[in-house]
Amino acid sequence: MKNRSNKTLIATAIGMVFTSSTAFAIDTTGHSLELKTRLVQFDVDVDKTTTTGDFRQLALGNQLEYKSPYFSDFIGIDASLFQVNKLGESSVQKNEMLPNDTADSTKVVNSWSQMGQAYMKLKHGDLVEAKIGRQLHNSLLLKSTNSRAVPDTFSGYSFSVRPTSEIKVYGSVYDSWLPRSGDKFQKFGTEVPVDSTNNKGVTKNIIDTVTIYGTQYINGPIQIDFESLNSKNYLQKYGLMGSYTFTLANKETLKLTAGISTTADDGSLFTCAAEKELDYPTGTTNCKNDGKGKFLDLEWKTGSWTIGGAIAKFNGLWIEDNFAASNVSRKGSLIQDHGSNFFPTASTSGNDMTNNGELARMVRATYDWNKYVNGLKTAVKYKLGTGATNNYQASLGSGRESEREYDIIYATPSIKGLTFRYNYLKYEAHVTGTIKAITEGGSKAFREDHRIYVDYTYRFF
Template sequence: MKQKKISLLVQVLVGSALLSGIATAADLEGHSLELKVRGIYFDRDYETDTNDRSQSALGLQLNYESPYFGDIIGFGLSGYSVIKLDASGRMTSDVLKVNSDGDAQDGFGKIGQAFIKFKYQDLANAKLGRQLHRSMLLSSSGSRAIPNTFSGGTGEIRPLKGLSIYGAMYDEWSPRADAHFYKFKTDKSDEGDIDYIGILGASYENGPFSVDLEYLNAKNFLSKTGLVAAYTFALPNKSSLKLTGGIHTSSDDGRLFVTASESAELDDEDVPGSANKKSDNDGQGIFIAADWKLGNLALGAAVSKFDGAWIEDNFAGDHGTNPFPTGGVLADFSNRDELVWMASVGYDWKDFVKGLKTSVSYKKGTGAKNSHVRSRGEADESELAVDVRYQVPIVKGLGVRYTSLDYRSDKTGRLDGVKEDEIDHRFYIDYTYRFF
């Protein structure tokens, strides 16, 4: 098995080298080939000592993308590889996947992206195949050794200046710690029972004003909508104030939404006689946020209020995309009846240490209730996050990052959306080299 993984990686590297040769022979203009290397280390300390663990790995990406030939068609190809460095404590899929024998896998390689792209002037573009995705309600996570990717099609049209209308439909995805692509499912269904994940959205920007609208549908399981508007005020002394407001909803969408089909966030199994029966969700969250920038200093504040439980994960295995500025890293902070506030401060130290940036944020959620029976559980929760990033000036493309996360909860009864206490230390070393 290990030999097979190495063989796949060699094929990816050789294939990308051939693409490099083709591009060089033709004309480098418009071609892109880059190597991304990431060293990653996670140390996770839980309230329950038996859950403690640490994992480290080396992630490699070799990304090639062609120009649009004839100004119409092009393609992209990316080879991903993850190599285990160390793993200890409880064996669970995190940076590394756990094999059937209970040990962290030694590594793997895969074709993470392989797509054909199309465009028509500056009016429309599309992609077919394996690709990264980033939008309001669905994104490829970048917090592990490699990102997760999706397989399907995307498209965008820009009929007016500042207006973008886009859509996507995927029928497979590849997790960030796995070599394979899988059909979508719920926590209770078989693989492929969710036929597709579909997205339709629009974005409009005009000077300091912007508005974004997006709809997501996990077929026969879950649907979501999101609406966000923002306005940026120019203030004296080259400072600015950005005000943002939004509303997001989640709701059950058919036969696959049964008891425990979303086991990590809902408490529908707490309803007497509900086992293996149709369930429901009608979650809504609203927020307002303010971000003030003055020179190298950035200050932020936000508050969110939830009516019902807003579901972050779109399918089983998904780590979700949280569009709320009050969303946490270790927990969602989007439970029924929960009120969440956030404050943050960031500073760019370039006048003292070039390349150094730091930020601190604190989130506090109160009044969270059991998603289906209020009396069965209530909780408060908080998360303190410290983020230090340093882009090494003397080595182009080299950066290091350290993140500390301290999550605390005070829970009575049953409330799956609130987790046990946890302290995380995360280290990243990233290097990017562009061949052309």
């Protein structure tokens, strides 16, 4: 019944869009209608000595996206319908792209659909812009990710003000979100477990709002960003990042970026069960957080090459997760996202590399093969974190982690809008004692990902 209703919703939405396009047949200036289709496969090995926990998942994601012009140069409406279908699945099923089945939490649903974006947009000249409703978000401490079949989106309102061409002041307040592997908007929450009998939180774990405000300054080669993120009664973050781009001879550039960020507990929702990365011993009732990280990044662009390196240092546990799904509406599908890690040394698929005492390093290189194969780019990254210690008491655990990543992207010149991507990731870690943020209590961590993406965008008008 659910799949039938989903198909009816999709058919109705598509019909409405094409009816609208007929109405706009005389003049579609300013209107936009696109279909974004993504075929994505994850093949994941989570233990190099056995096949326990290994999984494979193949899914097809669709986004039908409409954008209106600003009517009277003031108001408009944008909307995106998301739909994801399972095409293949191993015996071990993970909620990487589809949510768990309510009837059986060990399985995922076959398909889901949702109005991922639907917002009213407002503007006043070049001074003020605002969005009210379901929307993508992209700022220093929170980003909609696009590594699954469809991105995650947030429900609430956002605004930006530009008093001058160099300065932007912005803010957002959200009260729910659509996870990248979820079929409906959920309240924000902490990782406090649920009572499996009545499916209600053992303790109150719902975060009412996530509030963001910040400012950005861009003037020629200089860019400075400052942002605050508050998960109400749970976590407070601040982030500051600045960069300067030097113009060199022969069209070369050298970009220097530095940043600092803090995390701290901010109310009654920050309990010992609210964040799985806390190393506090069993029985502790008063858990706190006071983490800080700082980084320095250097990037050199010359010809077809982009070469970079970064170093980051952490004192205390810098928590990546700003919130989780509230976990009261669907059994067995705690989503321990969503966080955004703006450190260049961040791990892509492993752990955060933001542990107490950790020194993280990264080197990267990208090559554009346009001279030889039009549309082809390749990239390689290596990350290493050492000196990580238990965030409750350093003597209780120490660890080391590393990650390798290879990326091949090919945008076909013969078919506009068609892109192929293969991404390989290998993460490994070793811990003496206990560091839950790395191994959740074990001595080793391992993950090897093979990710394949086929993206196609077709624009109707």
